[in-house]
Amino acid sequence: AQTVTQSQPEMSVQEAETVTLSCTYDTSESDYYLFWYKQPPSRQMILVIRQEAYKQQNATENRFSVNFQKAAKSFSLKISDSQLGDAAMYFCAYKNYGGSQGNLIFGKGTKLSVKP
Amino acid sequence: ETGVTQTPRHLVMGMTNKKSLKCEQHLGHNAMYWYKQSAKKPLELMFVYSLEERVENNSVPSRFSPECPNSSHLFLHLHTLQPEDSALYLCASSPSLLAQYNEQFFGPGTRLTVL
Numbered sequence: 655a656q657t658v659t660q661s662q663p664e665m666s667v668q669e670a671e672t673v674t675l676s677c678t679y680d681t682s683e684s685d686y687y688l689f690w691y692k693q694p695p696s697r698q699m700i701l702v703i704r705q706e707a708y709k710q711q712n713a714t715e716n717r718f719s720v721n722f723q724k725a726a727k728s729f730s731l732k733i734s735d736s737q738l739g740d741a742a743m744y745f746c747a748y749k750n751y752g753g754s755q756g757n758l759i760f761g762k763g764t765k766l767s768v769k770p
Numbered sequence: 771e772t773g774v775t776q777t778p779r780h781l782v783m784g785m786t787n788k789k790s791l792k793c794e795q796h797l798g799h800n801a802m803y804w805y806k807q808s809a810k811k812p813l814e815l816m817f818v819y820s821l822e823e824r825v826e827n828n829s830v831p832s833r834f835s836p837e838c839p840n841s842s843h844l845f846l847h848l849h850t851l852q853p854e855d856s857a858l859y860l861c862a863s864s865p866s867l868l869a870q871y872n873e874q875f876f877g878p879g880t881r882l883t884v885l
Contacts, residue, residue, distance in 0.1 A: 658812070687872070698773070699860070699876040745813070749872060757803070757826065757867075758874060760813040 656681045658748050660761035667736045668769050674721075675731045675764045677746030685751035688722065688729045689758070694742040702744070705729065707751070733766075741768045773797065774877035776861050782883045783851065791846040791880045793861030801867050802844040803874065804836060807858040819844060820867050851884045858882070 657680045667673035679688070686707045693699040705713045705722050712720050717734045733740055746761040774795045783789050795802065804816040818826035819838040833855075835847040844861055858881050862874040 663810075689873075691876075696878075698878045701873050701875075704873065757815050757818060758813075758872070762810060762812050 656683075656748055656750070656759050658746050658759050658761040660744075660746055660764050662764045663762070664765045664767070666767045666769060667733070667740075669736055669738060671736055672732060672734045673736055673766065675733075675744050675746075675766065677729045677731070677761060679727050679729065679746070679748050681727070681748065681750075683750055687749045687751060688720075689747040689749070690718070690720070690729075690731045691745040691747060691760075692740075692742045693745065693763075694739075699745070703731065736768050738768050738770060741766055774861060774863055774875050776859075776877035776880050778880060779878065780881045780883075782885065783848070784885050785851060785853070787851075788847070788849040790848065791859055791861075791882075793844040793846075793877055795842055795844075795861075795863040795875070795877075797863055797865075797875060799863040799865050799875070800841055801864045801872075802838060802841070803862040803864075804844065804846055805860040805862065807860055807879070813860070817846075818867070825867065848882075851882075853884050856882055856884045 659678045688705045690702040691699050692702045703713050703715045703718050719732045721730045743763045745763045747758045777792045801820045806814045816830045817836040822838045837845040858879045860879045861877040864872045864874045
C-alpha cells in the first residue's frame with residue numbers, strides 16, 4: 655500500500671523569505687500524481703500544485719514550486735517570497751494513475767507559520 | 771452558491787442522537803467523497819461515490835451511513851456515535867474518478883463534537 659510521510663509537523667518562515675516543506679512517499683507504481691493542498695485556518699482546503707510522475711519538469715505555480723525526485727520518492731514544496739496569507743496546514747497527497755485505482759492518500763500535514 | 775458547501779458547519783451531539791451532515795457541490799462533478807480529519811492524523815477517506823453509486827467503503831463503522839441521492843448531494847447519517855468520532859468531516863468532489871481529472875475540491879467541513 656502507498657504511504658505519504660511529512661516529517662515536519664510544524665515550520666516557520668519570516669515574511670518574504672523562502673521555505674521548503676518536505677514530503678516523501680512509498681509506492682511500487684511508476685505512474686501516479688502528487689499534490690500539495692493548503693488548508694488555511696477555518697477555511698476550505700485548496701489545491702496548490704500538482705505533479706504528474708511521468709513529467710521530469712518540476713511543476714510551478716507563481717510563488718509555489720516543487721522539487722520532484724522520482725528515484726528518491728521525494729516531493730518537496732518551495733514557497734518563495736512568503737506572505738502572511740500562506741500560513742496554513744499543507745498536505746502532501748498521492749494518487750495512482752489510471753482508472754479508479756485507489757484514491758488520494760494524504761500525509762499528516764505540516765503547519766506553516768509566517769512571521770511578520 | 772459556488773463550489774462545495776457543507777451544513778451544518780458545527781454540530782454537537784450526544785451518543786444517542788441521530789443527525790445528518792449534508793454536502794452539496796455546484797461544480798457539475800460526478801464523484802463525491804467523505805473524509806474524516808482528526809488532529810495529528812492523515813485525512814481518512816471514508817466513502818466514495820461515482821455517479822451516485824458507492825464505489826469505496828474503507829471499513830467505516832456502520833454508525834456512519836452515507837447517502838447520495840443525486841450527483842450534486844451527499845449525506846452522512848450519524849447514529850449512536852462515540853466520543854472518538856469527534857473530528858472535522860470533509861466533503862469533496864471531483865470531475866470523475868479518473869486520475870487525470872481527479873483534482874478534488876473540498877468543502878469547509880463540519881466540526882463534529884460527540885459528548
